[in-house]
Amino acid sequence: AQSVSQHNHHVILSEAASLELGCNYSYGGTVNLFWYVQYPGQHLQLLLKYFSGDPLVKGIKGFEAEFIKSKFSFNLRKPSVQWSDTAEYFCAVNARNGGFKTIFGAGTRLFVKA
Amino acid sequence: GAVVSQHPSWVICKSGTSVKIECRSLDFQATTMFWYRQFPKQSLMLMATSNEGSKATYEQGVEKDKFLINHASLTLSTLTVTSAHPEDSSFYICSASSGTPNTGELFFGEGSRLTVL
Numbered sequence: 584a585q586s587v588s589q590h591n592h593h594v595i596l597s598e599a600a601s602l603e604l605g606c607n608y609s610y611g612g613t614v615n616l617f618w619y620v621q622y623p624g625q626h627l628q629l630l631l632k633y634f635s636g637d638p639l640v641k642g643i644k645g646f647e648a649e650f651i652k653s654k655f656s657f658n659l660r661k662p663s664v665q666w667s668d669t670a671e672y673f674c675a676v677n678a679r680n681g682g683f684k685t686i687f688g689a690g691t692r693l694f695v696k697a
Numbered sequence: 698g699a700v701v702s703q704h705p706s707w708v709i710c711k712s713g714t715s716v717k718i719e720c721r722s723l724d725f726q727a728t729t730m731f732w733y734r735q736f737p738k739q740s741l742m743l744m745a746t747s748n749e750g751s752k753a754t755y756e757q758g759v760e761k762d763k764f765l766i767n768h769a770s771l772t773l774s775t776l777t778v779t780s781a782h783p784e785d786s787s788f789y790i791c792s793a794s795s796g797t798p799n800t801g802e803l804f805f806g807e808g809s810r811l812t813v814l
Contacts, residue, residue, distance in 0.1 A: 626807045664722055687733075
């Protein structure tokens, strides 16, 4: 069965610091990969996605993620965080022959100090 | 972007009663809808997958007789928590996907917080 592992449960950064959130998945087949974000009091929304092609994908608000197939990883990065990036971030994986189920990691709570 | 709406966003009920949560796709036809449950400080746990016009597929460990899911149209799915108990208190989130083939990209509702007294 596929699973998603997020390395950090809580991250605290100061504004302008760089961010990298780790995500690894376990599935040997072809996958679609996602990062979702949940801002305080809001519903989950898509941050970025990878289906195929360039393994470095760019999303909204300056976020990017790199798919490294050999490492089964899809880490999220942002060069300089802002206070408004305070949120919970979820990595998610959808196996293309996995019955259309999208499986989520445990989430990482990011708090950015102003 | 695609909009998914859930109702109610907050419900409190007595133990033993049933509660229905609605999930609607407002501006697209959702071929597949998913129901997740989120425990405090934990991730989303997939409960079931529902396709319009067919029976829902439940994940292992999820009681289908307790969590009744109906997907009667391409824009509406409902989750009914039957004979609710305090341990059913949780945050329930629906999501929908559109298009064929299903890429796994999901559009989420606001979530429904259920408190069973």
